[in-house]
Amino acid sequence: xxxxxxxxxxxxxxxxxxxxxxxxxxxxxxxxxxxxxxxxxxxxxxxxxxxxxxxxxxxxxxxxxxxxxxxxxxxxxxxxxxxxxxxxxxxxxxxxxxxxxxxxxxxxxxxxxxxxxxxxxxxxxxxxxxxxxxxxxxxxxxxxxxxxxxxxxxxxxxxxxxxxxxxxxxxxxxxxxxxx
Amino acid sequence: xxxxxxxxxxxxxxxxxxxxxxxxxxxxxxxxxxxxxxxxxxxxxxxxxxxxxxxxxxxxxxxxxxxxxxxxxxxxxxxxxxxxxxxxxxxxxxxxxxxxxxxxxxxxxxxxxxxxxxxxxxxxxxxxxxxxxxxxxxxxxxxxxxxxxxxxxxxxxxxxxxxxxxxxxxxxxxxxxxxxxxxxxxxxxxxxxxxxxxxxxxxxxxxxxxxxxxxxxxxxxxxxxxxxxxxxxxxxxxxxxxxxxxxxxxxxxxxxxxxxxxxxxxxxxxxxxxxxxxxxxxxxxxxxxxxxxxxxxxxxxxxxxxxxxxxxxxxxxxxxxxxxxxxxxxxxxxxxxxxxxxxxxxxxxxxxxxxxxxxxxxxxxxxxxxxxxxxxxxxxxxxxxxxxxxxxxxxxxxxxxxxxxxxxxxxxxxxxxxxxxxxxxxxxxxxxxxxxxxxxxxxxxxxxxxxxxxxxxxxxxxxxxxxxxxxxxxxxxxxxxxxxxxxxxxxxxxxxxxxxxxxxxxxxxxxxxxxxxxxxxxxxxxxxxxxxxxxxxxxxxxxxxxxxxxxxxxxxxxxxxxxxx
Ligand code: HEM
Ligand SMILES: [Cu+2]
Ligand SMILES: [Cu+2]
Numbered sequence: 081x082x083x084x085x086x087x088x089x090x091x092x093x094x095x096x097x098x099x100x101x102x103x104x105x106x107x108x109x110x111x112x113x114x115x116x117x118x119x120x121x122x123x124x125x126x127x128x129x130x131x132x133x134x135x136x137x138x139x140x141x142x143x144x145x146x147x148x149x150x151x152x153x154x155x156x157x158x159x160x161x162x163x164x165x166x167x168x169x170x171x172x173x174x175x176x177x178x179x180x181x182x183x184x185x186x187x188x189x190x191x192x193x194x195x196x197x198x199x200x201x202x203x204x205x206x207x208x209x210x211x212x213x214x215x216x217x218x219x220x221x222x223x224x225x226x227x228x229x230x231x232x233x234x235x236x237x238x239x240x241x242x243x244x245x246x247x248x249x250x251x252x253x254x255x256x257x258x259x260x
Numbered sequence: 261x262x263x264x265x266x267x268x269x270x271x272x273x274x275x276x277x278x279x280x281x282x283x284x285x286x287x288x289x290x291x292x293x294x295x296x297x298x299x300x301x302x303x304x305x306x307x308x309x310x311x312x313x314x315x316x317x318x319x320x321x322x323x324x325x326x327x328x329x330x331x332x333x334x335x336x337x338x339x340x341x342x343x344x345x346x347x348x349x350x351x352x353x354x355x356x357x358x359x360x361x362x363x364x365x366x367x368x369x370x371x372x373x374x375x376x377x378x379x380x381x382x383x384x385x386x387x388x389x390x391x392x393x394x395x396x397x398x399x400x401x402x403x404x405x406x407x408x409x410x411x412x413x414x415x416x417x418x419x420x421x422x423x424x425x426x427x428x429x430x431x432x433x434x435x436x437x438x439x440x441x442x443x444x445x446x447x448x449x450x451x452x453x454x455x456x457x458x459x460x461x462x463x464x465x466x467x468x469x470x471x472x473x474x475x476x477x478x479x480x481x482x483x484x485x486x487x488x489x490x491x492x493x494x495x496x497x498x499x500x501x502x503x504x505x506x507x508x509x510x511x512x513x514x515x516x517x518x519x520x521x522x523x524x525x526x527x528x529x530x531x532x533x534x535x536x537x538x539x540x541x542x543x544x545x546x547x548x549x550x551x552x553x554x555x556x557x558x559x560x561x562x563x564x565x566x567x568x569x570x571x572x573x574x575x576x577x578x579x580x581x582x583x584x585x586x587x588x589x590x591x592x593x594x595x596x597x598x599x600x601x602x603x604x605x606x607x608x609x610x611x612x613x614x615x616x617x618x619x620x621x622x623x624x625x626x627x628x629x630x631x632x633x634x635x636x637x638x639x640x641x642x643x644x645x646x647x648x649x650x651x652x653x654x655x656x657x658x659x660x661x662x663x664x665x666x667x668x669x670x671x672x673x674x675x676x677x678x679x680x681x682x683x684x685x686x687x688x689x690x691x692x693x694x695x696x697x698x699x700x701x702x703x704x705x706x707x708x709x710x711x712x713x714x715x716x717x718x719x720x721x722x723x724x725x726x727x728x729x730x731x732x733x734x735x736x737x738x739x740x741x742x743x744x745x746x747x748x749x750x751x752x753x754x755x756x757x758x759x760x761x762x763x764x765x766x767x768x769x770x771x772x773x774x775x776x777x778x779x780x781x782x783x784x785x786x787x788x789x790x791x792x793x794x795x796x797x798x799x800x801x802x803x804x805x806x807x808x809x810x811x812x813x814x815x816x817x818x819x820x821x822x823x824x825x
Contacts, residue, residue, distance in 0.1 A: 088517070105523070126815075223480070
């Protein structure tokens with residue numbers, strides 16, 4: 081009798097479990113528990129955790145907030161599109177807009193300072209992918225997501241869009257400069 | 261009432277085929293292979309475009325072809341094949357008549373219609389390059405959603421026919437005691453499929469209404485939550501179906517029985533027990549969900565399913581080892597494995613699938629499904645790298661392996677090009693291993709998925725990925741070619757055999773042994789060693805060490821990125 085016929089012993093649930101199988105099951109269960117506990121552990125002892133802070137928003141409300149920060153802290157503009165580069169003081173709330181097909185505005189942040197970086201889309205879904213440090217979050221319309229970020233390396237960082245958002249998706253880039 | 265004419269007894273295997281069920285199994289399997297062929301060709305286009313030096317297609321064609329690739333292989337190929345598996349595991353394995361075969365035919369027609377409509381919207385109308393996930397508010401053609409819904413309705417009907425057939429077998433007393441393990445595995449697949457399709461309906465029907473203008477807005481976050489209840493559970497269906505076939509192949513080639521019925525069945529049940537919110541690991545870096553929710557739902561839902569798969573990963577090769585040792589291949593740790601029929605694509609396909617699924621797909625799935633580590637991986641090419649190990653090396657290769665057995669047994673045709681068939685799992689497996697590893701490698705270096713131009717040649721102030729990342733994309737392109745050769749070999753052999761293979765009469769034997777005699781209790785009793793399955797235990801120990809190391813290495817990577825609190 082094999083796996084394609086009914087079990088030979090009708091009361092199959094009373095058969096003893098094979099020894100090797102039992103050992104493996106024990107290993108697997110312990111490992112499953114460790115895997116589960118690692119996540120709360122990192123929330124307590126690790127430095128890379130999402131804040132879980134998010135607010136409902138609309139494109140109009142969100143754009144107004146982003147514009148206010150741009151008006152206040154822009155230090156220069158860049159490129160043909162004259163994209164503002166915003167240099168906020170540490171601890172400030174700053175607003176990144178994802179839209180077809182651009183991350184707006186650019187930021188200049190200080191290394192080892194902490195900022196409240198808001199991210200939202202004002203149209204379709206986008207993907208915030210910060211390179212080369214490689215940090216990725218999903219960006220949705222209607223949700224203002226707050227990341228409390230502390231850059232740890234200086235230099236130019238690029239925001240690539242890594243959620244497909246239509247034909248201009250691969251041109252959707254943004255910039256965050258990190259300075260001393 | 262059914263007469264004996266409604267049945268055919270297979271001279272090779274003794275299986276009792278109900279003819280209407282047999283017809284439906286054939287139809288669904290053939291449709292599956294056709295969609296695999298279409299989706300595979302599209303996959304070649306995708307792969308060659310993502311090879312920076314080749315960059316075959318333009319951007320609009322690329323996104324269109326990528327959408328078509330995902331849907332044709334992941335949804336149409338796999339689910340058509342699963343419909344065949346359901347009918348086989350119920351009617352054929354239990355030797356009973358199938359419930360309402362005419363309705364089954366209707367379901368098949370619906371599914372074909374749905375698949376064609378969806379393809380028409382994506383590939384012909386061309387206004388539905390929204391990827392298989394069709395995230396709102398990006399719109400697709402109305403026919404895109406209608407096609408998917410029709411397809412799902414057909415699949416749902418087949419699930420109920422499967423349950424109906426189980427009832428018939430019980431009433432007609434065509435078996436004694438409990439249903440076979442393989443049928444039990446298919447039953448779990450069926451139950452999960454019903455949940456899956458219900459979730460699909462909950463999200464696709466409102467999306468269709470929104471598309472038609474009856475609903476003004478669909479929340480993007482809610483869409484993702486429910487879409488993934490559908491998208492993820494359907495992967496659970498795949499796993500349950502594929503593991504059932506592993507047990508089937510172990511039985512057919514080795515006459516193996518499960519190490520213990522209890523453990524294997526319980527592991528199948530775990531797949532059902534934990535599926536409600538297994539979608540959580542797709543939403544780990546989404547706004548609006550709490551960490552408590554994410555951790556609870558990934559760990560209770562995911563790690564229990566992971567445990568179940570790890571158990572099957574031991575019991576399937578373990579049952580083969582157990583049977584081989586009983587038949588005298590008991591020298592050392594691995595004689596049982598060395599002397600396994602590696603020249604038979606049914607075995608090599610299945611075994612490569614098992615190893616690749618576990619090592620490449622399993623380990624990486626757990627790693628990227630960890631709440632914080634997902635920050636490194638989300639939407640990078642690592643994700644397609646991972647699921648080409650699970651759904652291609654795992655599910656697809658398993659389905660290919662059993663197809664080599666079904667061609668003579670079900671279709672009554674001799675396989676053509678047997679030598680190529682023996683090589684096929686190796687070519688396809690090696691190619692896909694490359695595709696999967698190199699996409700994961702590039703993803704680790706930040707390369708995005710679903711992206712036409714990672715050189716950013718047309719944007720000012722672009723970004724340069726590391727040279728290593730670009731090299732990986734080249735190596736991925738070469739692996740794509742190898743994988744497509746393997747895929748093409750499969751399609752040519754199967755379609756060629758169905759058309760031109762030597763016919764085998766209903767009462768004629770295939771020639772080769774098509775099913776091994778079950779290992780008897782007396783044979784099992786000859787194995788007096790302290791450990792029944794030392795070789796398998798050695799293999800899972802190596803696997804486990806790799807798993808632990810790779811898991812903690814990723815925490816170390818994570819510690820190097822920006823601080824987030
Ligand atoms: C025949 C050989 C195959 C090749 C060469 C291939 C290659 C690829 C490549 C290069 C991508 C693109 C990743 C990206 O740009 O984001 C991709 C995506 C994908 N593949 Fe395959 N693949 C093959 C077979 C399969 C099979 C058999 C399945 C399923 C059973 C599958 C499922 C998918 C899915 C679901 C996607 C994601 C589409 C999306 O992002 O929406 N592939 N494949
Ligand atoms: Cu975007
Ligand atoms: Cu995008």
